[in-house]
Amino acid sequence: MSSTERRYVISLGCPDRTGIVAKIAGFLTEFGGWIVEAAYHTDPTTNWFFTRQEVLASSLPFDVRELSARFAGVARELGPRADWRVTDTGERKRAVILVSKEGHCLYDLLGRVASGELDVDVTSVIGNHKDLAGITEAHGIPFHHVPFPVGDPESKAGAFAQLRQLVDGHQPHAIVLARFMQVLPNELCMAWAGRAVNIHHSFLPSFVGARPYHQAHARGVKLVGATCHYVTAELDAGPIIEQDVIRVSHSDSDRDMVRKGRDIEKIVLARGLRWHLEDRVLVHGNRTVVF
Amino acid sequence: MSSTERRYVISLGCPDRTGIVAKIAGFLTEFGGWIVEAAYHTDPTTNWFFTRQEVLASSLPFDVRELSARFAGVARELGPRADWRVTDTGERKRAVILVSKEGHCLYDLLGRVASGELDVDVTSVIGNHKDLAGITEAHGIPFHHVPFPVGDPESKAGAFAQLRQLVDGHQPHAIVLARFMQVLPNELCMAWAGRAVNIHHSFLPSFVGARPYHQAHARGVKLVGATCHYVTAELDAGPIIEQDVIRVSHSDSDRDMVRKGRDIEKIVLARGLRWHLEDRVLVHGNRTVVF
């Protein structure tokens, strides 16, 4: 078995009760399904059950469509609130990356894709500035410039409409806000719910909003962090996928904090995006389970 | 459901094949077993399957003895190499702690037990020096002094025999070498296999043997570490349960490294011991799965 052999990924959340594991495992076993990775979790505060399973595609006599249809029957027995998804690692995922002027996250993501580490098709990069067109095109990816005029609500609405059209044309599995400095309007948060992945340059909930490193410097903290989260209507308050921190000291100016923080932003975004693309992130309320 | 409600813990390792999950889950579901925590892993290099499951004791119509007897039938179907265990969180575990002169790990463990964080009955502390008798007895635990004469193999063999007798009298689930500075003879390694938990004061496999912090200082490393592992006949080469590191710099003398390293030793030992006592550590060959 190669670690890159094609797999079907089943993920499910539902109210907890006895027999769920047996039901799913029994269903898969009936058809010879070989489970190569399985994770379970029950949240005792909400009494909610979560699972994610990877099954070798070659071990089942189905394609992903038929597996989904049959699994729907299993899920139906788990009650009307069961929330599930079946995906196929053989179908390549698509991502659109939104950027502004700062390039460190984009450089990092493109390098990971180019070196085969991140398995995704970046269909386009969209920037509200042109600064990052060159590196994008050097990687053979189309770059679109959508300017966002400052202080003009009407033009801004037009820019978001254009952005939406450019993004939705690709039907992306992930819309990555790689230090995109515009706050998405509610309708885009709704339309892209569960797919818009942002990197915020602080250890949330500390330092929500603008210039978090400068806030951090002013408060005199000894660590700075980064948070990868799903975008929701409330600014910087969506479900957290991943966080990490790096040590700073009195000898670090706010510029130094910006520089050190970038290393964490890149890693945290790359991890969060990878897990999202591998269907490892299950959202329930405002919290995530990451399998 | 309280997080401290009584549970049965089933852990199992066996050659991988389809249907194992279904078989175990089906068995539990048949009797109404409520799985509150479940973990699975397949090692693709050895094709070995591992699982650990916690089932609410009150959900099954069995006591632990009958569960074991019935589970033996399930395990038999998984082949002759299946290695399994069923335990009951309602039966309190016992530990014996072996020490020498350095007290930081002992102070730490006793504090964790006294504050209810580590749920184990420390039946005795045995030292080859008397330095730590006071603190042990202040916690209401008997202390035994077993001197190990330097450079006298015969007396040393006698000391080990006495040590063994003192330890085995308690039938402990864990024999904790909390900076015990004597190398166990092979026969004790064999007798206590899978139960003797050591803390080594380096990030193994770096700096095996004596004075690892001084070796680390001489090599000029920028991090020092600690390793919690099961004791085997080969020195500092047993299966690793947990490791961690802490940053040091040129300004740290070897004394400073010793001091900083202690914080990591304490944490790594406490984590490893907790996981061992909760039956979370499955050993296969020289590697561990920690669920």
Added chain:
Amino acid sequence: MSSTERRYVISLGCPDRTGIVAKIAGFLTEFGGWIVEAAYHTDPTTNWFFTRQEVLASSLPFDVRELSARFAGVARELGPRADWRVTDTGERKRAVILVSKEGHCLYDLLGRVASGELDVDVTSVIGNHKDLAGITEAHGIPFHHVPFPVGDPESKAGAFAQLRQLVDGHQPHAIVLARFMQVLPNELCMAWAGRAVNIHHSFLPSFVGARPYHQAHARGVKLVGATCHYVTAELDAGPIIEQDVIRVSHSDSDRDMVRKGRDIEKIVLARGLRWHLEDRVLVHGNRTVVF
């Protein structure tokens, strides 16, 4: 030169200008002072200069009193806002520890003192509950019980008055709030300014106030932290001495977060207290320089 040889520690903050290093070094060299550790920092945002220097006591022809008197002359030339201190590592520091019911920080500190790692004289432990009297007295340290009646401002004021008297009687260099669950009134914050060291069980400024682990669990963060800071009148807003974090996941209940966080609380408090006792922490505004 032994690393424990007696030293004088000079620390100073003043407006930056040229020649400060030369002035101090010249003064010390004139009398043969052997500097064994020296650190300098200039904060470019406030244009403030900081230094801390350790000089071998035996290399100078002075006792600490005369060194102070002579250094006052040097400091005077650095302007009226220069803030400095000279201490003698040969004079043992005193600490009072304030506790409530939770013992993990107290166990940890007492273990460090007993094993010689933390060089301080704990003159007494004061608790608003009696739970930790036993372990305190087992270490040969007097324990005082000062009850804080709930919901009765007048009795509470009386309790704080009693607390103050008990503390001030020792003239301690450090008043350690080791999970002491009472908010100090302003007058005590003032009286103990720069000496009252608190451990807060979150990565400040996240989760100020009560039950931070429960707040952290509800927000779904992926790391929990602890912060050691000087106590000021504004709750949990004083100058930060040290912070650290530990990883948590969806599988950690709020109880698990409490347990994991304790390991970080203990380490962060011990580090912060050590640095405070070694005169390594220089406060300027609401930020610290830690040399």
Added chain:
Amino acid sequence: MSSTERRYVISLGCPDRTGIVAKIAGFLTEFGGWIVEAAYHTDPTTNWFFTRQEVLASSLPFDVRELSARFAGVARELGPRADWRVTDTGERKRAVILVSKEGHCLYDLLGRVASGELDVDVTSVIGNHKDLAGITEAHGIPFHHVPFPVGDPESKAGAFAQLRQLVDGHQPHAIVLARFMQVLPNELCMAWAGRAVNIHHSFLPSFVGARPYHQAHARGVKLVGATCHYVTAELDAGPIIEQDVIRVSHSDSDRDMVRKGRDIEKIVLARGLRWHLEDRVLVHGNRTVVF
């Protein structure tokens, strides 16, 4: 004062004695030198003194050449073994990067240079394979292909001669082995001593030599690391500049370890190279002081 204002950097190592700080500070003060960053360290095991100081160029009436000439007089008084250097942040540093097939470190370094984070002129990239020519040239940097025939010592010697010529033509301040998979012959180690910076993909001294992640997987370690060090004749044994680690578990295959380790390799190499280029690394024996 801007944090990017031009500075002279003085670094020095010499046997410790009293008065060194005063001598250097006195020299600088005499000419109005404004020290904006200063660090000192004495290694008690070797009794060696180290310092690094940044002085605002505009505060001195000298150019760097005259400062060097005058500082030589100061250093002479510190004895014949004093080892010192004066550099000028106004003179841009040059680096040559050596690569093989794996691109993650190269992508990372080029991204850091392009985004202005790493202030160095990459004069060329040299590879023993052509795989990374495209990304190099997309950044406007010349790429040279120098094939290293396997198993033919004579051709290999020729390849190293060609490599040396290509490198030495740039008189680089840093020769960066960014996962360059060839072991440098002794003569190149000598010629490039103190300038050849390697990234090794393990936490040295663990797992010297080939395929360290596979060694780590086989040993069952719980953390993998990376080490940035100066190249010396003994393989993977040169002075360590920086190290870091990342957590792995039983669920990580050796491929996963390779992927996770890359994030650490990139960060550790970038940090080590930055410190080298800023003249922050002082080597003494086989250890480094990093100011």
